[in-house]
Amino acid sequence: MSLLLLLVVLTFSKCKKGSDVVPFENQSDLTEAARGNGSIITGIKTINVGSAVSDGGFSYKVINIPGTSDSGNSPSVSTLQVFENGKALGPAHAMHADIRDKGKGLFSHWSGGLYFSASDNTDPRSNGRTYTYSLDGSGNSAITPPVTPPITNPEKPGSGTAAIGFASVDGKTTGGLGGQTVTVTSLSALKNAVESSSALIILVSGKITGTGYLNVKSNKTIQGLAGSSMEGVGLMIYGSNNVIVQNMTIRNVVTYSNIIIKEGAHHIWIDHCDLSSDRTHGWDYYDGLLDVGKRADYVTLSWNRLHDSHIPMLIGFGDENTDDIGHLRVTVNNNYFYNVSERQPSTRFGYIHVFNNYLQNGSGYGIGVTMGATVRTDNNYFENQAIPIFTEYNAKPGYVSGAETNIYANSKANRISTASSTWTPAYEYKSVLIAAANVPAVVSAGAGATLAR
Template sequence: MAYVVHVHNPHWKGRTRMRTQRLIGPAAAGGSATAVTVSTLDAFKAAVGGGSVKVVKVNGLISLSGQVDIGSNTTVLGVGSSSGFTGGGLRLKKVTNVVIRNLNISKAVKTDAITVQGSTKVWIDHNSLSSDRDHGKDYYDGLVDITHASDYVTVSWNTFKDHYKGSLVGHSDNNASEDTGHLRVTYHHNWFDNVNSRIPSLRFGTGHFYDNYVVGAETAVHSRMGAQMLVENNVFRDTQVAVTTSRDSDVDGYANLRGNDLGGAATEASRTGTFTSPPYGYTAEPASTVVTSVTAGAGAGRI
């Protein structure tokens, strides 16, 4: 089966293709591209460059040093449950229409597992992303970082495990001129397990965070620098602060909370904001079923 990227991200364009409680995203089976299967770093680099429509299947675990740039109109799809990358990650820089799916990416030293920079219409789905907590918090960078006015990004059904800084959206308090009006992101049905913070941390943008399972965080959702967040039907366990809008930046963010199971976690929502209705159709399952759904369905090998 091949996956070809559409020219829209349905989470922000209102044309969602949905299999109930399993999958929402901008890709569809079939299309004009014939899949290419690779198992070496050189073959992978050659396959993912350029802007032509393409499907690249990764078979096996490939060692990286640093990051590999992914071109526009590209689907990268892991074969089976254990294919992917170790030691480095993937970078989407100034590209559009990209799917990253069913990959294991671990221990990306001094870089992100996945960087989305100045890019639009991106779907990151059913990946297993991890490092370890045996080193200092800056030994690894982020697992999924979305910066420089990236837009229309959906992060769904992934596992984030054993890491300090999970997912940064907006890299600097001083980047309002570029980021304002962009950084529209959706996170749903992800499992954050032993991730310390940035689940996610959002500056300037608009974020919908629903049906996620968060275990063992110090601070989870962090809205700052005027960002608008809708935090809906999530489950938090062994977490100190589920949502904050008032830390680390000169300007607070906004957060609307509804239907969450906080599990005893604190909230620090200083401002509520106006983002209550996402501009797309979706079905949020109740928090009471999230743990079962997410633990059974998130991560590589579960598509």
């Protein structure tokens, strides 16, 4: 019996690292190189993260990784280096329990396969990053990271003439600048203007009523004059680019959201708008107020007043929309949410920066972070919120950073189930960041259709 026990111990010591490795199910599919008998592969090779499977916690495993891998007898023989968007991960040769529990880029090349974690513990299958490896010491994968570069816009952020954040990254959002200025007072005139193929600055005067939506084309500025409003008619920005919507009051749009940005639309700035419906008709009568999805990108939503709605802001329309990975880079700043239920905003898949927002009287959750979304929060003020930040209500959670910078007044605890992300946006915003304690006064006074023009 003692001999049998010894054989069992020896067998498991050779098969497992740290007594916690789940064996690969398809060992017969491994090539000779993957078993450690092949020649060294030179240069940088891409890891097929689409084939990765969860190994529990922050660990993911990929089979058929060539080269000499670690084993029970040689626990540090592998020369494998792993890169995330060109930046080396590690340390290598990590214990598998640590990869699962700690993550943060730890990895192990073991028995022909790779056990690894993302640098910020996001899911590498859905975080939009490229993972590569080398076996010969090559150390530069030449992959361009999706991290946004600093703004090169010469206009000062926050000056009112340039959008802060993603709408000013990798290009400018200037709307109809350089085009003709037209003033519209009817639905038909507004429709003709927004659907024109020309660059236009469109000034909306008076009260415009109707149903349905207007399809906004590229290179447009739509700006409401003092006292103007749209009743029952939404703005749809489908596949367009370089659009500014400012100082618009839009109410009670049935079937559609008040403003929708989707189908690959990019460089969109929604600023100083007043968007509302009501909460007396039930959850299914109205849609949202300001929604972004379906591969939209480089969007800034700033200084808007969103109120009297169950579901005011959605970024990422469905768990099944995995083609949003690598898109949905959205800045949400200085908005005032009040008398709402949830979605302040709700997020999926993207990289979203949420700062200096005032979230008041939310009966559900405030900021929802799911399906691998990465959300940085800075100096938001949560007041009377049932769940200020929530990660668990869709199929998978997302990742949050900066939660400690917010103020939570008369609110319950956050429900964040994932480790804190290390992501921060690369653009400059610190010069316009205001103290969280001052957010209610500043934002409630300045948000909405408050521009003089």
